[in-house]
Amino acid sequence: MSYNPQGNTATEQMTKLGQAIEHESFAIVDREVGEHRYGPSEWPVVRRMIHATADFEFNGLTRFHPNAAAAGSRAILAGCPIVADVEMICVGVSKPRLAHFGCSVHHFISDDDVIADAKAANSTRAVFAMRKAHRHGLLDNAIVAVGNAPTALLEVIRLIRDEGLQPALIVGMPVGFVSAEESKALLATLDTVPWIITDGRKGGSTLVVAALHALLALAEQQSRGR
Template sequence: MDFGTEFKPLTVQPQEIEQLSFQMITEELGSHDFSTEQYPVVQRIIHASADFELGRSLVFHEQAMEAGIQAILAGQPVIADVRMVEAGIAKERLQRYGGEVRVYISDPDVIEAAREQGLTRAIVATRKACAEAPGGIYVIGNAPTALLELIRLIQAGEARPGLVIGMPVGFVSAAESKEELRRLDVPYITNIGRKGGSTVVVAAVNALSLLAVRRAETDAAHVRP
């Protein structure tokens, strides 16, 4: 293959591309206050967005990483707000521990109830998710109404998520919903401001499941004689 002399040499192996990207991110980000456990999530989100401002805006509840890893290892389901998020999540790493990805937004009963009650499908889907999996890992990259409803259900004692990854993107209520999330004492990963979205929350879940796999492997190595 020849793309002309003006091109930088092209590394065609995906692992090498990822390695090199991660190096560039670490160099360019410079000093930061994220912990060693949190940093892989930050790094993978910057990798998925090429947005250092977004990376720097991330906020972690102090138990977020440990709770998220434990929830994955316990096989808690990952509740995705939309199909795009579901599509992006590396499922085999969840399945190893009995987990799966669920998305309720297009369920016929959700669509029907939303129409009847004049609510967003995101709100109704969140209610259904909390009824079926109150301890799940909630991943919201889009509708602020989903995150606000989840917060309400947590406050009402109807949900106790293993982890909330709450980064809806947008101009109406997105930043406010995240501000509200940061007031809760539940394990969360979120950010300050309007940015977020499907690719960003997918990056967070995939970073987390990689850490969970590593944890399981380390634990297994220590148990072995």
């Protein structure tokens, strides 16, 4: 098994050397993993997550709703917003790749009103950041990207269940020891909204960015195949 970039251009590294290094890295991951349980649209996501962390445990820890990869590609091709729990994700996602599809990326965790509301309610900024995104109409048909704050993920799940929120996809990979594992397990019980999660305590913004870049590449492949 070897890496095949399948003619992508917009979602490739910008220099020939950068492309060669990345392609060889992906090929090494393919060789060392060998056989795996993931489908052809899922493995590129897991591969890139392993590439970003050098942690082969994500071959197994990563789980997908059956419609996750397809839903993510469709949303990107439609120019969806991406709403993140923290600024790190917004900084990490390639701006030229987003611009190619007309996608925008948002976070509200540091907004003054979010901070004030969280303090007044003795809650977390992550909760009120997601509520603000919802008020602004950014969560429906969006990709919601959570890599740090379990409370952000729990709030999105609440909005889905109680207020009929319908994101296109949730990439739910909060890292840590308090509610991280539980929030992802709860997300995996949803069948009305596609999701990608990492089981257990492991997660983080780096993984979410890697998954988003993989989905952008899959979207480009889909667009070229039309």
